[in-house]
Amino acid sequence: MALSKEELKAAILQKAETAPKPQLYVKDFYACDPDAKPREIKNAANDLVKEGKLMFWSSGSTTMYAMKSRIKDEEGASGVN
């Protein structure tokens, strides 16, 4: 059974927090709810960015998601406030 949006967001956050790599593709979140459509996962992850709980990391050609506290900012500090 598909998770509710809030449950899905919580599962995405947990994945972002515990995954071995700090930066994750949107597809890496698909397993958080195998019953959800890719668009629902994408929308939930983008909502978490709006809420300030995840951040986008972009190479310019690809975009990934990361927890604020887990990524090293190119501008020096580890973790971004």
Add this chain to the structure above:
Amino acid sequence: MAKHETPLLDELEKGPWPSFVTDIKRQAEKKPECWDILGQLELSYVEKITHWKHGGIVGVFGYGGGIVGRYSDLPKRFPGVEHFHTVRLAQPSSKYYSTKHLRDLCDLWEKYGSGMTNMHGSTGDMVMLGCRTEALEPFFYEMTHNLNQDLGGSGSNLRTPANCLGSSRCEWSCYDTEEACYQLTMHYQDEIHRPAFPYKFKFKFSGCPNDCVAAIARSDVAVIGTWRDNIRIDQAAVKEYVAGNIPSNGGAHAGRDWGKFNIQKEVINLCPNNCMWMEGAELKIDDAECTRCMHCINVMPRALRPGADQGATICVGAKAPILDGAQFATLIVPFMKVSAENEFEELIEFIEKVWDWWMEVGKNRERVGETMQRLGLPTFIKVMGLDPIPQHIKEPRSNPYVFWQEEEVPGGFQRDVEEFRARHAA
């Protein structure tokens, strides 16, 4: 006064051509950080290694695209390019802007960035080169509030859609490319500004098969104008071309004497499908064999015009060479009506079916054309709910990539071999 010695770059100022080195030196007189671009580039020429790092978390609030982080890996030596982010701005349809708008944008970029631009990037965006992280938000605020200008796409987003001049300037346009581009840009604002896909996704709109935005080579969904009736022929104008009274190609080759126009040599013999011939003084075309190459229409625009039943061909899956080499888009729908009257409903439905499939099965950093190649065209056309048609076959015999399923064959695959052999000798 130059900040760095740049003997290797200085070589690029010699010769008759415009030089980006000269441009950057001129800009550096106003914006001293530009000296550090030259210094860092000179070092890269010496060491044969880049000193740029790209990517990062930079962006503006609410957006997940449009800004590409760039940093120097030698910030102490070249502090002017410590941060040198790229900002992509959405170009207007057909790249029509007023000079006032361009001046205002340039003034704003002088205020917040390096003042250097790239008009335009390959996707069509106006590219503003070089600013610091702290300048991004104020630049974005002024750009959106004062200039009514938006960012373009980057990352795993829908990239800024692009179109040819369409019917605004071109009589060959088979649908309103500007309207299609504008309406789809507005319809997909979320996909342009926030990541949605396994990788980048582009659509481009060309009004006719001349494909002036190179949609077939550069876009995941290419919408290329076409017609399904007959090329319209004005036989009186054909005679005028033959008599040499109208210059061929609209006079484009008039700078040199190529001799008298020869319709047989310059048009009929160059038809890829040999579907044209003369009957007396009349030009005849077997339209069923026409591949819409546009050559005859380009040579004799006053005599030949695209047919009147117009729409678009939809091709899917072009890309530049990253994994398997460059790839042209594959024809999927030979003809579709593309019209604002039904709000481009059929096209939107098609695009979203492609997205739903690709988001599900596409691998990370895999363009939709690569997914199609990996899983096969039969899978793709089945997912799209389309029947295989002859146009899906690239060539007979060597690549029969449309296979019958058992349920599509009367009697299935369990047939009586004895009975078959009685009718067909081995």
